[in-house]
Amino acid sequence: xxxxxxxxxxxxxxxxxxxxxxxxxxxxxxxxxxxxxxxxxxxxxxxxxxxxxxxxxxxxxxxxxxxxxxxxxxxxxxxxxxxxxxxxxxxxxxxxxxxxxxx
Numbered sequence: 001x002x003x004x005x006x007x008x009x010x011x012x013x014x015x016x017x018x019x020x021x022x023x024x025x026x027x028x029x030x031x032x033x034x035x036x037x038x039x040x041x042x043x044x045x046x047x048x049x050x051x052x053x054x055x056x057x058x059x060x061x062x063x064x065x066x067x068x069x070x071x072x073x074x075x076x077x078x079x080x081x082x083x084x085x086x087x088x089x090x091x092x093x094x095x096x097x098x099x100x101x102x103x
Contacts (some may be wrong), residue, residue, distance in 0.1 A: 014041060015051060016093070019086040022061050022078040029074070052076055060085055 014036065021027050021035065029048060036043050052074075055061045060082035063074050078086065 010041065011051070014043065014048075015055065016086065016089050017041075018051065018055065018076070019060060019078055019082050019089070022076050023083055023086055026075040026077045028076070055082070 017036065017039070018027070018032065021032065027035075029045060029052070033043065033045065033048055036048075052061065052063070056063055056076070059079055061076045062079050063076050065072050065074055067073075
């Protein structure tokens with residue numbers, strides 16, 4: 001990404017995307033990286049996992065470990081606070097998008 005503002009903006013989008021999916025179902029890193037790639041975000045694990053960890057420290061998601069076919073995965077799910085933040089973000093994003101596309 002070319003500049004810091006663009007990077008900050010996309011990192012915000014990624015956090016909202018994480019909350020959106022973590023409300024619907026428990027998510028884990030590899031699967032979520034694939035989801036982001038599907039939407040055109042090319043993000044490394046070195047960027048993604050610190051985002052998950054900060055969001056957990058801030059109380060928006062919580063994690064647990066699960067053994068899947070002999071591999072231990074860390075899954076993330078939205079907390080009550082994360083769900084509230086997502087609803088507020090959705091409202092604000094909708095208002096902004098509508099304003100951006102007014103003619």
